[in-house]
Amino acid sequence: MEPxxxxxxxxxxxxxxxxxxxxxxxTENNQRGLCPVIGRARRLVPGIQVVVDLRGAESVEAAAMDLLRWSAEHENPAAGARKVKFLLASPGAAPATSTLEDARPLGLPTMHAAPEAEVTR
Structure with missing residues (x-):
């Protein structure tokens, strides 16, 4: 069964x-389902930046990445569309875990934790 x-x-x-x-x-086979999603995202608004975050994927085949990049480069995007940005986990790294930064909705300001106070005794 295909992943x-x-x-x-x-x-x-x-x-x-x-x-x-x-x-x-x-995989090389199931990446085909991602291509139309990327294409639709690129056509939403002229000049929109599309980021494909693959850091949470269990695995990403090299052939699948080659096909995704080729498809993004050769599709007919909306006028003024920017290149698609792909985010990958470092080789050998475990899938990324969610952080506060990742969980916030886009367009909202980032929350920063207050610096920890130094305790002296």
């Missing part, structure tokens, strides 16, 4: 960025 992928699409409130988060095992 499955799950996709979550986040659209920035001001329409400047679309983030596509992919989980599961990305």
């Amino acid at each position: 499955k992928i799950a996709v979550v699409v986040q659209v920035d409130l001001d329409g400047r960025q679309v983030r596509i988060e992919v989980t599961g095992a990305v």
Whole structure:
């Protein structure tokens, strides 16, 4: 049975960025389901930045990445569309875990933790 992928699409409130988060095992076969999602995201707004975040994927086949990049470079995007940005986990790294930065909706300000006070006794 072919491994499955799950996709979550986040659209920035001001329409400047679309983030596509992919989980599961990305293979040469199932990457074909991701190509139309990337294409639609690129056509939402002229000049929109599309980020495909594969850091949470269990695995990403090299052949699948080659096909995704080729498809993104050779599709007919909307006028003024930017290149698609792919985010990959470092080789040998475990899938990324969610952080506060990742969990916040796009377009909202980042929350920073207050610096810890030094305790002296």
